[in-house]
Each structure stands twice: as structure tokens, then as C-alpha cells.
Amino acid sequence: MNAAGWGLYLLAVLIWGSTWLLITFQLGKVAPEASIVYRFALAALVMFGWSAWRGLTLRFDRAAHIRFALQGAFLFCLNYVLFYHSERFISSGLVALICSGIAFFNMFGMRLLYGQAIAPTVALGSSIGIAGIMVVFWPEVRGFSAGHAGWLGIALAAIATFSASCGNLVSVSQRRANLPVLQSTAWAMLYGTLLTGLYALLAGIPFGFDFSLRYLGSLAYLVLFGSVVAFMSYLTLIARVGAAKAAYVNVTVPIVALILSALVEGFRWQLATFVGIGLSLLGNLLVMQASKR
Helix, strand or coil: CCHHHHHHHHHHHHHHHHHHHHHHCCCCCCCHHHHHHHHHHHHHHHHHHHHHHCCCCCCCCHHHHHHHHHHHHHHHHHHHHHHHHHCCCCCHHHHHHHHCCHHHHHHHHHHHHHCCCCCHHHHHHHHHHHHHHHHHCHHHHHCCCCCHHHHHHHHHHHHHHHHHHHHHHHHHHHHHCCCCHHHHHHHHHHHHHHHHHHHHHHCCCCCCCCCCHHHHHHHHHHHHHHHHHHHHHHHHHHHHHCHHHHCCHHHHHHHHHHHHHHHHCCCCCCHHHHHHHHHHHHHHHHHHHCCCC
């Protein structure tokens, strides 16, 4: 992967690693679904505005809008709603471990839908990286309760991960149809916002708001960086290196989140933490050095 690819990769990892902490500032007075609607509605507005200012077309045919709507449903609606609710039943560490499984979903999805061979080095690197995440979060994995609530949380997180992978694979379809990343993402976020809003209305979820500096500041960061910059970087990375390799972003993100947790929340690193991070970095090197198929 060249320098530009590494730049996109690191940008997505660093920003999404920080959003784990910022999302906690969104929880409380405002329902998660409402926060998701605010986040992606504002992000879509920013991206539409940026596209218009640059004189880029926002008019696309029906086939393109079908792709946009599918990506919005999978990547900016179902994915986020289910992840938020999964953390009601299982720990964030377990959610992170399940989310990292998107690397495998993307590999097999690329093989099934696009006929792309599964590179052994990418498969090995992803396996090592996910094993590293399991080592890091082993105390939470070991403390998992196998009751109804626990299995429900795992099911929600697994479906959310599969949904995110579907959104990634739709992105590949968009690139193969020569649809621009910026406008595609803007439309997909708009469709995702509308679908999440519709779900919230049907479920009777209130659209409250929190005018505290904590909520407004975290919302601004999640809109501009966690949504616009990070998703543009990640989806552009998919176009450059493929969905299988780009998915390793989700394996590395928890490592950044742990570092920030140690700095802000007093998380204490143990031997297992260092071993797990070492495995994750080794997996990263294997995945990124693999040739693009």
C-alpha cells in the first residue's frame, strides 16, 4: 500500500478510535436513534454543501439511487442502531471483538459477489489481528453471561457487523459503476438518516435534544470527523485497496480506543494488553503487505 493509502488508513483508524469515547458523551438525555439521526443528517448536509460549492453533480439515475439507499440502510442505519442496542446487553469490549469480524465478512463477501480470491496472507493477518483483540478483551469475554440477554447482545452485534459489511460491499459496487465517493456517501447518509428517523417515529422514540457543551461538542466532532472525514477516508480506501484489506481498520480501531481510555479514563494496561496489541500489529503488517488482487 502506498503513502496515500496509509494516510487514509491511519486517518480512519485514529478518528474512529476516538469516537468510542465521544459516543459516551452522547448517551443520557437523548435517545441513541435521535443522536444517530442528528449526526448523519448534519454530516450529509455538510457533504451536499461541499459538493455544491465545488460544482459537483448531485443528479444520478435510479440505479445509482438504489445503491445509495442500500448503502444508507446497511451502513448508516441498521449498523448503528443495532450496535447501540447491543451494548445494552454485552460489554463494549465484546462488541469490539464481534465488530472486528467484519474483516472475514468482507473477504467472503468479495469472493461470493465479485469473484475475488481470498488472499491467504490477508486471511492469516486478519485471524492474528482478531486473536489479538480477543486477548486484549479476554477478561470481558471470560465474564460473558450466557443468559438470554447476553446472547441477544451477541446476535445484535453480529447482525450489525454483517450489515456494515454489506454496506462496504455496496460501496465496491458504487466504485465499479464509477460513482463518486463524496456524492455517493452524502446520498447514502441522507437515506440512512431518513430510515433511522422513520424507525424512531414508528417505535415512538422521542426526538429530544441536549444543549450542554458536552453533547454539542461531541456531536460536532462526530459529524465533521467521525462521519465526514472518517467515512470519506475509509470508503476511498476501499476503492484503492479493496474491501477485504480496508476492513482491517475495524481490527485496529479498538487499540486506539484503549490508548485513549488509558489517558482519559484510567484504563490500566496488563501483560495481556501488550500481547494482544502486538498480535494486532503483526496482523496489520501481514494484511497491508499483501498484494492487491
